[in-house]
Amino acid sequence: MKVQSFLLNWVIYKFNIMKLIFLGNGGGRWVTITQRLRTCGFRIHANSNIHIDPGPGTLVSLKRYGVSAMKTDAVLVSHCHPDHYNDAEVMIEAMTKGMTRNRGFFGGSMSVLKGVQNLGPAISNYHKSKLNQLTLLQPGKTLTIADLKVKGLKTKHSDPSCVGLKFYLEDGIVTYTADTEYFEGIEKEYSNSKVIIFNVMRPKSDKIPWHLCVDDAIKITKKVKPELAILHHFGMKMIGVEKTEALRMEKTTGIKTITSQEGLQVFLKNKKIEV
Numbered sequence: 001m002k003v004q005s006f007l008l009n010w011v012i013y014k015f016n017i018m019k020l021i022f023l024g025n026g027g028g029r030w031v032t033i034t035q036r037l038r039t040c041g042f043r044i045h046a047n048s049n050i051h052i053d054p055g056p057g058t059l060v061s062l063k064r065y066g067v068s069a070m071k072t073d074a075v076l077v078s079h080c081h082p083d084h085y086n087d088a089e090v091m092i093e094a095m096t097k098g099m100t101r102n103r104g105f106f107g108g109s110m111s112v113l114k115g116v117q118n119l120g121p122a123i124s125n126y127h128k129s130k131l132n133q134l135t136l137l138q139p140g141k142t143l144t145i146a147d148l149k150v151k152g153l154k155t156k157h158s159d160p161s162c163v164g165l166k167f168y169l170e171d172g173i174v175t176y177t178a179d180t181e182y183f184e185g186i187e188k189e190y191s192n193s194k195v196i197i198f199n200v201m202r203p204k205s206d207k208i209p210w211h212l213c214v215d216d217a218i219k220i221t222k223k224v225k226p227e228l229a230i231l232h233h234f235g236m237k238m239i240g241v242e243k244t245e246a247l248r249m250e251k252t253t254g255i256k257t258i259t260s261q262e263g264l265q266v267f268l269k270n271k272k273i274e275v
Helices: 002-014 029-034 058-064 088-095 214-224 242-253
Strands: 018-022 042-045 049-052 074-077 105-108 133-136 142-145 148-153 164-169 172-176 193-202 228-232 256-259 265-269 272-274
Touching (some): 074 088, 088 105, 193 265, 214 228, 228 242, 242 256
Parallel strands (some): 049 074, 074 105, 105 133, 228 256
Antiparallel strands (some): 018 265
16 A cells, blocks of 8 residues: 555656545534544645645544655645644644654644634644744635645635635646635636535535535536536535535536545546546
8 A cells, every 4th residue: 555655646746647635525513523424624636745624533534545644745724613623733743753843834724823703723832833834824815835826715604714725736726615605706716716626514505604505516616617516525414415416516517526525536637637
């Protein structure tokens, strides 16, 4: 497994292939508590290895899929809810080789880094002390991880500092909505996306405050027209209907739509998407 992982990482680096790895597809309070679905976020492997929203169970899932946490170069946390930040500090410990080296990039929302209202902070000063770079994620703010441009996007969530993310990869833009409800102008945030990762808590038009439902994702997809839509971050009511909902969305929009099944890998190479 280690040899295969090393060879795959070498191929990705050598031939400039971008890979998305989904370690879990659960989200929300009850899925997190029960672990009906894993809540470990996802990774982007390109010239740098980036982990986004490492929720509970991240290290266990990384080991399960033969990915070394210590090979992580950056961790990004969209907001200060446990299903998104829970394993962030231990991921910092992995990046810094057990807090023995100054290494790694960490980006977090205001709530994650400093605290907002009754949320956070989620990262101790001790863990911040060994990072090479610590950056505040904000809507409209652009940052660079190695040679990768990342832009913060507006959201509407119960954590008012929550930030979506737009990754400007060589083979196209990958957008992560993070947790947000639908709002006027949301499509503009996701413009020109090749891939959109939608955090959808519930199926059809079953809305709850602060989150997208599948019908919201359909509405956005019709306007933005990405090449691939990925449904992610499922609440309890999505369990068992996620594939049916993805098929319905694909038929309605004409855009290829898949679910972020645990262990899913998506490759971008030469402007093409391979699932």
